[in-house]
Amino acid sequence: MEKRVLKTLEFNKIIQQVATHCTSVAGRAHVEQLTPSRELEDVRRLLEETDEGLALLRIRGNVPMGGIHDIRPHAKRAQIGGMLSAMELVEIADTIRASRILRQFLEAVTAEGEINIPHLIARKEAMPILTGVEHEINAAIDDNGRVVDSASSALRSIRQSLRVQESRVRERLESYTRGKNAAKMLSDAIVTIRNDRYVIPVKAEYRSHYGGVIHDMSSSGQTLFIEPDAVVQANNEIRSLKVKEQEEIEKILLALSASVREVAHDLFTLVQLLAEIDVILAKAKYGTANKCTKPAVNADGYMRLTKARHPLLPIEEAVANTIEFGQDITTIVITGPNTGGKTVTLKTVGLCTLMAQSGLPIPVLDGSEIAVFDSIYADIGDEQSIEQSLSTFSSHMVNIVDILKKFDDRSLLLFDELGSGTDPQEGAALAISILDEVHGSGARVMATTHYPELKAYGYNRPGVANASVEFDIDTLSPTYRLLIGVPGRSNAFEISKRLGLHNHIIDRAKGFTGEDRGEVDSMIASLETSRVQSEKDAERTHDLLLETEQLKKELNAKLAEFEEQKERLTEAAKERAKKIVEKAKSESEAVISDLRALRMNAGASVKEHELIEARKRLESATPAEKKKKAIKAKAAPRPLQKGDEVKVLAYGQKGTLVEKVSDKEWVVEIGILKMKLPELGLEYVKPEKEKKQVTSAAVRGRSGHVKLELDLRGERYEDAIARTEKYIDDALLSNYHQVSIIHGKGTGALQKGVQQYLKKHSRVNSYRFGEAGEGGHGVTIVELK
Known part of the structure; x- marks a missing residue:
């Protein structure tokens, strides 16, 4: 693209806005050199990279890009054998650290599988790992650019001697500031430094009292900064130690610079990759700030x-x-x-x-x-x-x-x-x-x-x-x-x-324009009228669409309400039917009990009207709802025969087949009663000798249902453990594979006792606390063998 066109369209202003979102100097330099590509595949790749940045910012909010420096000049100087300063080495270590943090961040995003960012991951994979150089620099130089004592044994020794010598000089000079003549001869009772030498501020008229070397003078000339004769030699020793210290620091910096020289090429690559990622994120931040999208x-x-x-x-x-x-x-x-x-x-x-x-x-x-x-x-x-x-x-x-x-x-x-x-x-x-x-x-x-x-x-x-x-x-x-x-x-x-020009002037002006101009304006006016009408029609259509959607929502709500009401009525009907059946069962049991009493009273004769009355009571105990629909028995393993034991489904009682009246009816003896009943309402019952051995769980299944959970809340500890023991046995007999024991949280004593018991039980495969939807730590889920 021609630069003149970029300037005419003010593309440079867009670049300046994007550059403000960069976090590194290298990234900003890349943005400032940004030019449009003419290759379709390149443009697609660039937009995909930016879209990855937009997705990353949308999901994570921010990307760690701090601490990146343009260290290419440092690496270049190290390549030609130059000695890097402590701060330059710190910048190199900071940049390596920043790349390490960014690499770990991108690896975490990839591991979680939240978003797909192949272009960013490719750059992450290409980043050289220079952790060794980072640790080497950090071990010798602190964040402020000071070479630490532990950088070498020689430096530690020199600095220890230096501190001892400085302490002695200060003590000697402080003895002057505490002397009886200090207030008279010194301008201030302090020890200070001039020209890297420890001195004391002496009033000009007492300069000869202390002797030594004058290193500085106040602006008024009233105070002289004197190094007394007594500390000259000690200051000389300090100066010598500082020279040795500086020489040792230079050795350390040269050694570190040599380490940088070995990885200089990798540092160039690292800065390039970090700058590219910075540019991608800067584009994404610009797009987010300006509500832009990827086309x-x-x-x-x-x-x-x-x-x-x-x-x-x-x-x-x-x-x-x-x-x-x-x-x-x-x-x-x-x-x-x-x-x-x-x-x-x-x-x-x-x-x-x-x-x-x-x-x-x-x-x-x-x-x-x-x-x-x-x-x-x-x-x-x-x-x-x-x-x-x-x-x-x-x-x-x-x-x-x-x-x-x-x-x-x-x-x-x-x-x-x-x-x-x-x-x-x-x-x-x-x-x-x-x-x-x-x-x-x-x-x-x-x-x-x-x-x-x-x-x-x-x-x-x-x-x-x-x-x-x-x-x-x-x-x-x-x-x-x-x-x-x-x-x-x-x-x-x-x-x-509209601004008030007289109509006759406007009419005369229209006459000067000619007929063609008027026809063109009329055509344009017609087009504008059509456009306005089209917009009104579109708006009306939009309103109708919204109204239709609202009506659909209301109908869906009514349908949901209907389904809910239907469910309630169904549940109510089931509950009512259950009560009717329970009442019929209770009445039937009462009739059967009376019949048994009559049979037991062998000495007394049973009158016919008593039997008829009992039969009527038994028939009336049958729920009316069930009479409306024929009860069909399960298919027998063979045709029914005289003497077979059957279950009368209408009454829920067992009886014996006495005689077949027709193809569809039998005389059935129920206790001391004989009744004609349809074959469809009779269900064959196997004799006891043909029945399989049933477990106590099956017996219990007829007499009492074993629930899938045991609630121990509010129980005493001993009672709770006893109930748990019995419940696990019952569950095993019922062939349950998983049950829940509700013990609550409380003090935790009941939970510990239950789980200790489960731990020792030979038929317990495993146990665990419930999930959030299962009751959490207030419930123990037990897997049975």
């Missing part, structure tokens, strides 16, 4: 920008427009008055294209698509050149001539006020001719113009569409909304009328 890209010259905003305008002020062209329509001509937003539209298209080809998200809604062009040319703004003695028209034409020499069918051309700055008729003719030239080549073109002659341009040329920027007559101001398919009007007569 789809193609090499077919097609673009669909949904609700596109100018990226340099504040989000709350920018008017979003949907712009689509490049397939059937390859040229758009925007007409209308100045200050309506035509130029902003051109720059929006140009900037969004440059941003996308640089791997930046663009300020559009999801689902947008943009083309990758080999080149973008723009003739926008006032190009008047005083130095070259060129008028505005001449300057524009110089630029357009240059564009016409360079463009091809893979170019995007943006012309602002095409043909302006000269005679209107000639300018309009030139504009039409230039548009014919570029449109016929297959390039994608957007142009703005004043000229009314170009309003008809899109109606008699295939692949060309008119457009305009909406103007509100009521407020006399532009709305900045782009209207594709509708040419613009100057609205001069309407505006003048």
Whole structure:
């Protein structure tokens, strides 16, 4: 892309905004060199990388990128044998540490499987691991750039001697500050340093009292900073030790610099990779801050920008427009008055294209698509050149001539006020001719113009569409909304009328414009009326859709309510049926008990009316609901025979077959009663000798159901353990594989006792606390063998 075009479209301002989101100098340098790519695959890769950054920021909120320095100059100097300073070495260690933290962060994200970030992971894998150099530097230099005593045994020894010697000098000088003449002869009772020598502040008139060397003087000349004779030799020793200290520090720094020299190439690679990741994240942060999205890209010259905003305008002020062209329509001509937003539209298209080809998200809604062009040319703004003695028209034409020499069918051309700055008729003719030239080549073109002659341009040329920027007559101001398919009007007569110009003046002016102009304006007005009507129809359709969705929600709610009520009624019916059956069972048992009593009373004769009364009571005990539906017995393993024991399903009692009355009826003896009953209501019962041995669990299954859980809350410890013991036995006999024991949390004593018992039980396979949905630590889940 030409630098002139990047400047015209203000792409440099976008780059400056992205650079503010970088966390490293190297990353900022990369962003400042960012240029649009012309290769489709490169653009796709760049946008995918940025999309990974957007996903990472969305999921994790932030990425650890602190502590990265541009250490390439340090590594370069180490390569040629130079000695690095302590702070330069600290920066190298900090950068290695930052890469280690970032690598661990990306590994954690990958391990959790939250998002797929292959491009970032590839850079993470390419990072050289230089932990050894980092530890070597950190072991010798602290965070403030000071070489520590433990860097070498020689340095430790020198510094110990130095501290001892300094302590002696200070003690000697402090004895002067505490002397009886100190208040008289010293300006201040302190020990200070001048020229790396320990001195005391002596009043000028007492200089001879202490002797020694004068190292400094106060601005007034009243105080002399003297090194007394008594400490000169000691200060000399300190000076000698400091020289040795510095020599030892230089040896350490040279050794560390040699270690850096060995990995210099890896450091260059590391900084490059960290800078690339920093750039990716900076693009993502810019996109998040400006509500941008990743567009789809193609090499077919097609673009669909949904609700596109100018990226340099504040989000709350920018008017979003949907712009689509490049397939059937390859040229758009925007007409209308100045200050309506035509130029902003051109720059929006140009900037969004440059941003996308640089791997930046663009300020559009999801689902947008943009083309990758080999080149973008723009003739926008006032190009008047005083130095070259060129008028505005001449300057524009110089630029357009240059564009016409360079463009091809893979170019995007943006012309602002095409043909302006000269005679209107000639300018309009030139504009039409230039548009014919570029449109016929297959390039994608957007142009703005004043000229009314170009309003008809899109109606008699295939692949060309008119457009305009909406103007509100009521407020006399532009709305900045782009209207594709509708040419613009100057609205001069309407505006003048609203501003108070007399009607007869306006009518006379209309007479000067000619019939053709009036017909064109009438056509445009008709198009605008159709557009407004279409928008109203679309709005009405949208309202109907919302109303339909609301109705659907209400119907779904009613259906859910109906299903819930149906469920309640079903449960109520089941409960009522259960009560009826229980009542019938109780009455049947009472009848059977009375019959047994009659049979036991062998000495007394049973009267016929008593038997009839008992039979009626037994029949009336049958629930009415069950009489409505025939009860069908299970199929017998063989045909029923005289003497077989059967179960009478209607009464729930056992009896013996006495005689077959017909194909469908039997006489059945129930206790001392004999009744005719249908065969369908009789179920064959195997004799005792044919029955399998049943376990106590089966017996219990008939007499009492063993639950899947045991609730011990509120029990005493001994009772609880006894109940647990019995419950586990019952569960094993019932062939349960898993049961729950509810002991609560409390003091934990009951829980410990239960689990100690389970631990010793030979038939307990394992046990564990319940999950969150099972009761947590208040429940123990037991797996049985």
